[in-house]
Amino acid sequence: xxxxxxxxxxxxxxxxxxxxxxxxxxxxxxxxxPREPNLRPRMKSDRPSKETDEIKDPAVRIQDLSxxxxxxxxxxxxxxxxxxxxxxxxxxxxxxxxxxxxxxxxRMNELxxxxxxxxxxxxxxxxxxxxxxxxxxxxRVIGMVFQRPNPFAKSIYDNVAFGARINGxxxxxxxxxxxSLEQAALWDEVKDDLKGSGLALSGGQQQRLCxxxxxxxxPEVILMDEPCSALDPIATQRIEDLMQELATSYTIVIVTHNxxxxxxxxxxxxxxxxxxxxxxxxxxxxxxEQLFTSPSxxxxxxxxTGRFG
Amino acid sequence: MSTTAVVNPGRPQRFGHRRSxxxxxxxxxxxxxxxxxxxxxxTVGIVVILFSEGLSFFREIHPVDFLTGTRWTPAxxxxxVLPLILGTLxxxxxxxxxxxxxxxxxxxxxxxxASPKVRSIIKPILEVLAGxxxxxxxxxxxTFITPLLRDSWLPDVGIFNxxxxxxxxxxxxxxxxxxxSDDSLRAVPESLREAAYGVGATKFEVITRVTFPxxxxxxxxxxxxxxxxxxxxxxxxxxxxxxxxxxxxxxLESVQTMTAYIVQVTQGEAPxxxxxxxxIFAIAMTLFAMTMIMNLLSARIVSKFRERYE
Numbered sequence: 001x002x003x004x005x006x007x008x009x010x011x012x013x014x015x016x017x018x019x020x021x022x023x024x025x026x027x028x029x030x031x032x033x034p035r036e037p038n039l040r041p042r043m044k045s046d047r048p049s050k051e052t053d054e055i056k057d058p059a060v061r062i063q064d065l066s067x068x069x070x071x072x073x074x075x076x077x078x079x080x081x082x083x084x085x086x087x088x089x090x091x092x093x094x095x096x097x098x099x100x101x102x103x104x105x106x107r108m109n110e111l112x113x114x115x116x117x118x119x120x121x122x123x124x125x126x127x128x129x130x131x132x133x134x135x136x137x138x139x140r141v142i143g144m145v146f147q148r149p150n151p152f153a154k155s156i157y158d159n160v161a162f163g164a165r166i167n168g169x170x171x172x173x174x175x176x177x178x179x180s181l182e183q184a185a186l187w188d189e190v191k192d193d194l195k196g197s198g199l200a201l202s203g204g205q206q207q208r209l210c211x212x213x214x215x216x217x218x219p220e221v222i223l224m225d226e227p228c229s230a231l232d233p234i235a236t237q238r239i240e241d242l243m244q245e246l247a248t249s250y251t252i253v254i255v256t257h258n259x260x261x262x263x264x265x266x267x268x269x270x271x272x273x274x275x276x277x278x279x280x281x282x283x284x285x286x287x288x289e290q291l292f293t294s295p296s297x298x299x300x301x302x303x304x305t306g307r308f309g
Numbered sequence: 310m311s312t313t314a315v316v317n318p319g320r321p322q323r324f325g326h327r328r329s330x331x332x333x334x335x336x337x338x339x340x341x342x343x344x345x346x347x348x349x350x351x352t353v354g355i356v357v358i359l360f361s362e363g364l365s366f367f368r369e370i371h372p373v374d375f376l377t378g379t380r381w382t383p384a385x386x387x388x389x390v391l392p393l394i395l396g397t398l399x400x401x402x403x404x405x406x407x408x409x410x411x412x413x414x415x416x417x418x419x420x421x422x423a424s425p426k427v428r429s430i431i432k433p434i435l436e437v438l439a440g441x442x443x444x445x446x447x448x449x450x451x452t453f454i455t456p457l458l459r460d461s462w463l464p465d466v467g468i469f470n471x472x473x474x475x476x477x478x479x480x481x482x483x484x485x486x487x488x489x490s491d492d493s494l495r496a497v498p499e500s501l502r503e504a505a506y507g508v509g510a511t512k513f514e515v516i517t518r519v520t521f522p523x524x525x526x527x528x529x530x531x532x533x534x535x536x537x538x539x540x541x542x543x544x545x546x547x548x549x550x551x552x553x554x555x556x557x558x559x560x561l562e563s564v565q566t567m568t569a570y571i572v573q574v575t576q577g578e579a580p581x582x583x584x585x586x587x588x589i590f591a592i593a594m595t596l597f598a599m600t601m602i603m604n605l606l607s608a609r610i611v612s613k614f615r616e617r618y619e
Contacts, residue, residue: 106507108506108507113424136509136510136511137509139506139508139509140508143508144503144507145507146500150500150503152501152504152505152519153522153523162505162508163508163510166508166510210504214507216508217509
């Protein structure tokens with residue numbers, strides 16, 4: 001009677017272990033993270049990280065990008081190169097412009113009325129912000145997965161086929177749907193019920209369905225705007241695993257509130273921050289491991305050690 | 310759970326102080342129920358009167374003769390309601406040829422294309438259209454639309470004709486379609502539009518493949534409401550289409566609708582208590598049945614086609 005509210009530990013903040021500890025190889029033991037083994041945060045440091053900070057042939061090149069909503073500037077002069085077939089995380093506190101920046105990459109932000117964008121974004125060296133570029137074409141090359149799973153109120157099959165259909169896909173649609181669902185690690189769960197509604201799936205399945213829907217258009221880049229923020233830890237884990245697999249064939253940019261997630265999944269991390277003028281700027285960008293273990297900027301260090309944000 | 314009270318010594322009693330509030334809550338619930346009951350009782354009363362008077366009519370005139378007869382001249386003993394039904398349906402269908410396309414397209418414009426500024430101008434104007442008394446529409450049809458039709462390409466149109474009634478009833482019900490459809494289009498979550506844009510849909514594709522299907526239940530509901538309104542519309546039709554019960558599909562002739570006939574009878578043409586007077590209850594019963602069937606049909610259609618997004 002007295003205890004009406006039960007408090008659960010926040011599953012996404014990995015036991016409040018200081019974030020740097022994820023990179024102290026071998027130090028994160030089972031005892032320090034008493035969780036199911038398969039929920040143990042995976043270390044990016046397991047991966048070979050021989051690349052230098054120089055990004056050759058970036059998939060996406062953001063140059064001096066500034067964004068205004070009406071008269072309010074939200075993003076100021078961000079320049080950022082995004083490496084091909086890697087996962088790049090954008091982190092920072094709420095209102096730092098990271099989602100805005102992400103949504104500029106596939107020209108999604110223009111759907112908001114009163115938005116003004118300056119600067120340039122190139123994909124494979126091709127500028128997106130010039131006359132004659134149709135945002136619709138851009139979005140076919142740069143797919144997006146949103147914060148909340150947003151499947152259409154259609155069947156699983158039609159959800160996946162949606163983008164391909166409107167893009168006039170000529171090939172075998174059944175095959176494309178199967179492949180996309182397989183790549184999104186959802187096929188085995190839904191293969192017997194492709195005519196069932198996408199909304200009947202669980203939240204995590206819905207988000208994987210949305211990923212399958214994005215993949216089915218065969219994009220080069222996938223933007224993910226806090227894709228796990230509405231999911232439980234197990235579903236989050238599956239999406240993170242999936243991102244690792246997808247990174248072998250796609251360039252992934254993920255916005256996340258969750259520093260542990262950035263640390264777990266990304267190769268590179270960009271830290272953004274809005275200061276007194278409320279304009280989001282890029283503070284630091286580099287290899288994820290480097291940024292979390294030895295940040296060069298004091299504000300980055302304060303943020304990743306949880307002193308604010 | 311033990312039922313014996315264990316009172317902590319030295320501690321004030323914590324429960325049982327809010328009896329008066331509980332009473333207030335009950336009174337509030339009772340008042341609210343009373344208000345709801347008024348509408349239910351009214352409906353029941355109307356149905357009872359309709360049916361008792363209607364049935365006494367049907368004791369004299371067989372329902373089959375009533376429903377299948379093709380001549381409606383109660384004064385000389387012909388009680389075939391088909392001309393009235395046909396007149397009513399013709400005007401309702403004709404009106405929906407205007408209200409559904411114009412209303413739907415303007416709803417799509419308002420919800421998806423119009424800038425907030427344009428919207429803030431057009432939406433109130435549409436709502437004013439809905440607030441104009443229907444007799445004014447009838448007058449407008451008689452003194453403006455019919456002469457216009459005559460002077461332009463339909464010189465043989467009668468002074469009273471079904472066509473001008475269709476046109477004004479159509480215009481009259483546009484706001485009903487556009488306003489409700491606009492609301493249901495705008496109720497479609499932005500996240501669904503974004504999802505479609507995100508895979509490279511054009512604005513038109515987003516609307517036709519995502520927004521519109523998701524809003525379909527509300528849109529179809531608006532159609533049914535508009536048609537029901539056209540079926541039940543009285544004054545404009547009485548003025549514009551006249552009072553000649555013709556079994557015709559020619560919109561250039563005068564017709565009489567069911568409602569227009571009821572107006573005519575209640576104007577005192579038939580003495581109270583006669584069979585002629587009781588025809589209005591039979592007709593009202595038929596109207597009631599028609600709108601009822603339409604509402605049931607629409608519920609069916611909506612549950613079949615809607616794309617639930619919740």
